[in-house]
Amino acid sequence: MLRLSRLLSKRWLSSSKPAGSTAAHYFPHEPKGPHLATDSIPGPKSQALNDELGQVFDNRATYFVSDYTNSVGNYISDADGNQLLDMYCQISSIPLGYSNPELLKAARSDEMANALINRPALACFPSTDYKQILQDGILAAAPPGHNKVWTALSGSDANETAFKAAFMYQAAIKRGSRDFSAEEMASAMENKAPGCSDGVILSFDKGFHGRLFGSLSTTRSKAIHKLDIPAFPWPKAPFPALKYPLSENVQANQAEEQRCLDAFESIIESYPPHTVAAIIVEPVQAEGGDNHASAAFFQGIRDITLKHKVLMIVDEVQTGVGASGKFWAHEHWNLTTPPDMVTFSKKFQAAGFYFHDKNLQPNQPYRQFNTWCGDPSKAIIAKTIYQEVVKHGLVEKTAATGAYLYPQLQAVLDKHPDKVLNLRGENFGTFIAWDFVDAGARNKLLAEMRARGVNVGGCGDVSARLRPTLVFENSHADVFLGALEDSLKAL
């Protein structure tokens, strides 16, 4: 019955979708389904290679050793020749599929060779083409209302440079037109106020913003991320714990979001003005368990930040670049005022933060500064990704694929209410997740899926998350749904 309804949906969509299969266009030889070469994954070659790797590198988180030269489109190959439908995609980081031919062209271009072998210190000796590379790529992709960017090297780095911009911005307001005082200059060298800010960044319970010392102080996902590492005494606000299905819990969820907004505002009010330099929030708390909140909640956050002159940083490191069915997930909110900064990395390879207020550039050079200030080779990759996304309408297609997948996934999960619950991500592209009754069931399901040739990642304590490419299409969704149905039965 289900397979039939799936087939029908598929037929319906294939007649209504705006264009042909981009996956088939890019990858005429993409596998039609998983190929299993060994009895279990990781297979013997993968295990042997991983043992060797362990001699020189911390390899204890390895799922399997991958053969990227044999990975194509939505399929990742391992060292043993297994080919898995990849819906984890390097922790949400492969936008156009493996071995994408347009990315290959970019990788083989003179522009790329030049960027790789003559890597500049961008803020001192920028290249003649850097402005154009930014203009045609990272900046062309800027969220509504944003027109400047600061480039960085990772999501953590992007967030920390955004934090620094926020601290310098608030300090400049407090300082007014006067110059740095002698006391500020001297105390900064001692790691003390007033030269060093005693301000804070407010984040949300279960948020994840990276693992460097500043970003880790805003990360609140799991203890294992934070244990034994010093942290700044920065505050956290509660994040709504919504009940599902949403349609049956409207009032309870509204009350929950209001509770969180009230707590959020009261934390801000507990600090002197300009002390909460910024708040940082993910459109969906991905590492923390794919926790969603409504557009109204985020508008509430925005209103409170504007009221108290606190900057709002939206961390789109995992949600950005199309997977949500919008290029930036926060576009789902239709905010009345854009956020102050939006950070990105992962699917863009390039990292950094967007902004619009020129005062987020500090008053002097060399304050927001480091040797590289980004990487032209990654900016070229980001440019290619952006142009391909636009050319093939991949955001819209991902929205359509999500709309195809979601109700069928709901139907599959509905058959196992004793094992799975809380499906979320409706009308949110393929950025979909659900819960298991416990971590053991989740982990077993992910193993069952891998044994059937489908690679899915976990998040939070008991969730599975879908993070396929932007060329993940209905036919791939069918493969996934089939494997899931079988795996759930085997639980």
Next chain:
Amino acid sequence: MLRLSRLLSKRWLSSSKPAGSTAAHYFPHEPKGPHLATDSIPGPKSQALNDELGQVFDNRATYFVSDYTNSVGNYISDADGNQLLDMYCQISSIPLGYSNPELLKAARSDEMANALINRPALACFPSTDYKQILQDGILAAAPPGHNKVWTALSGSDANETAFKAAFMYQAAIKRGSRDFSAEEMASAMENKAPGCSDGVILSFDKGFHGRLFGSLSTTRSKAIHKLDIPAFPWPKAPFPALKYPLSENVQANQAEEQRCLDAFESIIESYPPHTVAAIIVEPVQAEGGDNHASAAFFQGIRDITLKHKVLMIVDEVQTGVGASGKFWAHEHWNLTTPPDMVTFSKKFQAAGFYFHDKNLQPNQPYRQFNTWCGDPSKAIIAKTIYQEVVKHGLVEKTAATGAYLYPQLQAVLDKHPDKVLNLRGENFGTFIAWDFVDAGARNKLLAEMRARGVNVGGCGDVSARLRPTLVFENSHADVFLGALEDSLKAL
């Protein structure tokens, strides 16, 4: 007279040097000297391009806009067609010269294309070739006594991951065999002890270790690096302020180093055991003004860290990869026990830290972790750099070039004792610096040098630093010395 002695030295060296010119081998068409196309630098095209760049990127630290496609060997070209002898090299980051043909081969290789377009989350889905790439490159270059590496994305990132390793290492000793306690798990989520460490990293006055929140807390170079940014209350120790020339100040310098060692030990003793998780020190404090200390001083540091069970991190981000006349500058010290961690970036493009104690891998996976955990494309570049350095004996050649340059530079500076002083870096390859009487004179000299087609960088408040490539040879030194002589006269 000087020019003659220089010529003589040149002749002497050309008959005694171990092999032919690597620069000529790589770059048969390298310019013989600077080419000046505009009256001043930056020229009009460079300025126009920089103005455009400023619309989207913080461009206020720009020296000039560079045309890397026209940069070759030791010569950097700007947008106006000026070709400058580059002795700053992207803040000490170009090891083999611009547009190096072997790096170009690596950049155009299938291996590189694969690394760029299928960038892995290395700790979860490592590639089949990552171990070999590490083995043949980054690890083959490991300092004496080190056999493991953790890869990162920048010098700051390398230092912060090393700090995290140190904090987890010390916490594990204190915790012994017991598991994390419930109180630790809960308090970590609140950014509080005992779950979050109240330990510290000790650094040195005028040290520079990066600009992320943890690394910036150890950076003590300039207030402008630190103002308005929150910092951890971590301690700093004095770093010796040596007097030059060294041969005339032996006793005073010994006393100064002993004073600093005593202060260093007394700071460590002021904390409970295992609270100073690690100390971090540069072989030469580069950003802070190219401050050197003796091998005996660093051995003293090592002895004190061993005595108090504090880890020793040597930050070779700027000093590493050959410029000092050793591959790693700390090899000059002949330490009785290797440092616990050695960090690198810049000239290697790849970044990270070396270590030898397997307990610097935390007791569980996902503790030292992030999405990328390094970048295979940079590891391939590092491998190529290492292999070319070995193949052409570039470390030894750089030592010889430094030995050629240093006495002649001394002779040039000796003519202007009213303007310049404190030449340092003897027997330290081309990693050479000297002071000016004030910042104004330094800045004017650097401008005069650029106007003569030689790009030199400053450091500290009043110093100039030489950071040429490893294919900077006697003929390039001659060009530099000529321009310096003229520029000093023009001061």
